[in-house]
Amino acid sequence: MNKILLWSITAALAGFLFGFDTVVISGADKKLQELWHTSDVFHGSVVMAMALWGTVIGAIFGGIPTNALGRKKTLIWIGVLFLVSAIGSSLANDPYVFAFFRFLGGLGIGASTIAAPAYVSEIAPAKDRGRLVSLYQFNIVLGILIAFLSNYLLRDVGENAWRWMIGVMAFPSFFYMIIVFAIPESPRWLLSKSRNEEAKKVLQQINPDAEIEELMAEFHVGEDNHVKGETIFLKKYRFPLILAFLIALFNQLSGINAFLYYAPRIFAEAGLEESAALMSSIGIGLTNLVFTLLGVFLIDVLGRKVLMYIGSVGYIISLGLVSVAFFLKWQGMAVPIFLFMFIASHAIGQGAVIWVFISEIFPNHLRASGQAFGSSTHWVLAAIIPSMVPFLFSTIGAGTVFLIFAVMMVFQLLFVMFMMPETKGKTLEELQETVFKQQ
Template identity: 75%
Template sequence: MNKKIILWSVIASLAGFLFGFDTVVISGADKTLQELWNSSDFFHGSVVMAMALWGTVIGAIFGAIPTNKLGRKKTLMIIGILFTISALGSALSNDPWTFAFFRFIGGLGIGASTIAAPSYISEIAPSKERGRLVSLYQFNIVFGILIAFLSNYVLSDTGENAWRWMLGIQVVPALIYTLLIFYIPESPRWLLSNNNHVKAAQILKQIEPDSDVERIISDIKNSNKDVKVTETILSDKYRFPLILAFLMAAFNQLSGINAFLYYAPRIFQEAGLGQSTALLSSIGIGIINLIFTLIGVFLIDRLGRKKLMFIGSIGYIASLGLVSAAFFYGWTGMLVPIFLFLFIASHAIGQGAVIWVFISEIFPNQLRASGQAFGSSVHWVLAAIIPSLVPIFFSEFGAGYMFAFFAVMMVFQLLFVLFLMPETKGVALEDMELSLKFKKINYLTNSSC
């Protein structure tokens, strides 16, 4: 594979590192901030902890606008600036509302990154390698999560202002990422959709030096012609990919993954582990997540998206069922961490590896950012709602019922994978619409029998 494509993909995917770090770093400051500002469970969960997620929702809903208007590259650069401002502002905040405001800004960066980064990588990647390259974004998310857990553990003994260091350290990777974005070129498919034929041809020549660039450009332009100016992702002809994006994104959060990552130390303490052991177990979660994400990245273009989702669904159901049983029957010690390690492994090899790849593939070039925005919005609306309810759910119902609910949702995901989800492995982006049409016809035919 062209080394330049790998390097450009790695740089763009570093937005995922900032995403993962920003999402999880707050877990180390969770209880400290609630005690510092004497916040109720509702205020702490819905404002202090969840404000970044609401920023992510807004970033996901409107992130397609700069991605389409300014281009993928400029949007990625803006994302780096947002993360830098958020990290610095959060670390220096002295009240919950100021803190929530700067966390909201970081959320905007996360939401926009889930659109711009996968779209960019999918548009520069060869069909046979697209799954692995786009899933570098997910790899960097889990790498960021692991580094956040490690960072929180290392900084936890730095005094009463440890939480400031935990949040402020993100300034360093955010600045490095922003500078690296200057190196990458713009997406040639975005350039062609904006009638910049010459520059697109130059970049395509770098991506595929041995290919007929004019033929590639002709294929892309012919694909773009199929999308009328007045069409949107809400048009009837795109209803099937819209349903696929909705279900993929919804099931991702109905697994409980963000609820768990935000409150990992608290969940471990509920299971009877001490604070120090809980933090160490959180690091273990990060390591398992990283290992199985690497396995998912390795397999996604070999086994395909559908098989990984099937494996992940079975693992979800087993692990979440065991975690729920552990809380109901009072199993203590390391059983809950072991079951949650299995849960994380199932997520990493299934939903974690597949979601951003799959959603970035199923919409046509000119509607890709909008389709990605729709899927990301569904994902992040649920990601904002579910974690914000965790403190209340814990106190009112208990952890057992919460994990039982997530297990039932994963049974429905398994049915989605078996009967509705198409395989997109190895299909050229310009051929994807035709491939989905056949899948839709087969699905409707089988449903009517």
């Protein structure tokens, strides 16, 4: 178990780069718009959102290298993309070059949402799978917190503070790229490619006392029913496809990425001074970290559905209060406190569950493709929604925007109640059989 934990943590550190890259741009948001004199529409849809469009492409096509090259090699290339992105975007002198290098980082984010959870879910024992795959989400929020803290500490280093904010990410990117070389390939992926001898060696590392042939036979449960070359869009995979689509859809309709990208701007809309807004952003990061840890601890105890119930109710209450606060023009700490509640609800619910759940509901040979579908759904919306925030705030107002998010979370609650299956404590092969029987 110690080896599995170490390998899981190593792979899941891709989430740290994901979280850091996603949020670090918030510290440079207004400075870049002033520096390059761009309109709200161009700034939102190109400068700020280009990493998200890269994430969409990475999510759509990330299943290809994850399937063809393997989980491990894909994770190494993800580290390379983050490194090049950090260096290039920090040295950029115009919005187009900046957007290009941010796009490369987005490719890394999109691919990481496929390769890292797939890798961890395939090496983890059933009883600990939720907790171990959740380490990816924990690293995302740790990266978010460190990015907020880094932005705060670097805010006064001079006229080019934004370059340091973005460029500092090169250090963890290089470190990650190196340490991933130390983990073995996923045994389930090796078996899916008929590389049985290599799979045996990895399985012996995982559990030297186990009967390797029995483990290999267990990993092949149900594989005889699968036709070579089939895709996730066949009728028999319709139910897991719908589940992946809906959980990803509701994740973004909560407004989580819109908020993370524009936290300082949202706090400024609520009347906070710039320094107070940045400090509140750090508070958001800490809240996210604490409640993600709680979600990681509870996911294999209470199960995925219970956490989604808790998160859904918390979303509805907190987003409703944020909306009211903007409509009634409450000043001071009201909006930050309600948004802390929102982040806590996300962290213990959707944040802890989404990547675990999507990594569990598809068969071994289609897991990367299934995750690519769920991840691309997630990131298409994550690109569209934040890019619209500056425009929507200036037209329909922040109160209406947050009210829409609250209503969407009512529909998420109905999804959890009537559609979402519980996956706690079952092997991937058992889920492969039970999930398909529910259609």
